[in-house]
Amino acid sequence: MTTLYTVLAFAGVGLAGLASSIRVITQYERGVVFRFGRVRDAVRGPGLTVLVPGADRLRKVNMQVITMPVPAQDGITRDNVTVRVDAVVFYKVSDPVRAVVDVENYNSAIGQVAQASLRSIIGKSELDDLLSNREKLNQGLELMIDNPALDWGVHIDRVEIKDVVLPESMKRSMSRQAEAERERRARVITADGELQASSMLAEAAGTMAEQPAALQLRLLQTVVEVAAERNSTLVLPFPVELLRFLEHATPPVPRQAAPK
Template identity: 75%
Template sequence: MEGIDMFIYALLGLLALPVLWAMFGGVRIINQVERGVVFRFGKARAQVREPGLTVMLPLVDRLTKVNVQVITMPVPTQEGITRDNVSVQVDAVVYFRVSDPLKATIEVQDYLFAVGQVAQSSLRSIIGKSELDDLLSNREELHKGLELMIDSPALGWGIHIDRVEIKDVQLPESMKRSMSRQAEAERERRARVITADGEFQAAQKLSDASAIMSETPGALQLRMLQTVVEVAAEKNSTLVMPFPVELLRFFDQAAQGGSPSGRTEVSQDAIAPPSLGEAIARPSLGE
């Protein structure tokens, strides 16, 4: 009797194993950063499984997990020739994520490899369409154009391109030397222009100052005294005294017989010396 009971218990245990496996074998856990795509008899189900606990039919369903986080993909360095015939090497980085897990699973075999190849070909195309100045200084427009070129085929794969950026532009050594000489010449040109502009403004100010001093002679005297004070403050052994021009004019007017304020007209007869006969005929003061 005990042997029959043991046989029955063993048989029930064997029958319970498939039941337990059928109940718990189809249970899967999907992480927060993933989405689940279920294939039933090889055909994808339209409903995408959300994060958490999900139940499938054993031996019937197959679960494929798809990561929906933002993926950072570096684009290898691409060599090309710009529109102005300059050979450059450019590398970039692409930020994208899976927006439709069902399309990313069934529309493309490997969406990571596909996005990488599209990014490389688009980068080479952008290099050929752009000039060197755009690659160096106007990258925002190139980023938008590159993002649009990659996003067009990626939409059909359920991929959303968040951002594309050009990281580095490598130039030939000869081009670097030429650009260095050009930058140096530009800085020298700006320095000369600034110096000439400063001299022009200084000349204008000096012209205005001379016009004011010519109207008020006293201002020139004050300026002379100020210069003397500045020279004396340097503790020099030699003191240079400027000679005012007005004083020379005063002596010139005095030598011509006039006053500084007004000139007195003198006739030629009054200042002409007497002749020899008149001097002999004219009596002297002693007589």
């Protein structure tokens, strides 16, 4: 009877040890095994993996793309404007062994590098670049973060500057500048229209001077346009050139001989 209990006890211990030595690695994870403190060469893939009890220690590494918001950073641009800029970093682990061995916490390290790089980009850029040339700044920021991240087995997919917050005084100045620019364009367009209209009027005047009948046609067209307004009183100017035209167009009346 004692032997049976002993066998069952050893069997229970064996099953417990076997259960503790089996680990499950999900599809989006990879396993790094340390045996007596040294990294095993092979990285464990998804599925069941068996460890040596008491000798192996498993570290799981997430291989998914991680989205990390970078806290807003205050800085002064190259043209001496105080701004507040925040961003977001998309990255993933490319080498699980280096991500576990070469850096203590790669998530924290990426966050600190992203904040320092963002402040550096603010100081090197002008305000116009932050507002209108973000694609180039995103590429430069991605390169600054990716250089140290490669040594940690991490790949930076992309970096995006989310928002640029300006002081209220700068917003008012930019609003006044934009309003002045729109007013300048409006005046230029109006002046250009008047120049074109004056050129066309001068050409029309030359044509009417050469062809007096054109003046009469224009007068009749003016009458039609004014009549469409349903005015009760119609006042028309009678140009002298029309009188001259009618005088030349009307044949002279023959004089009758005086009676004797």
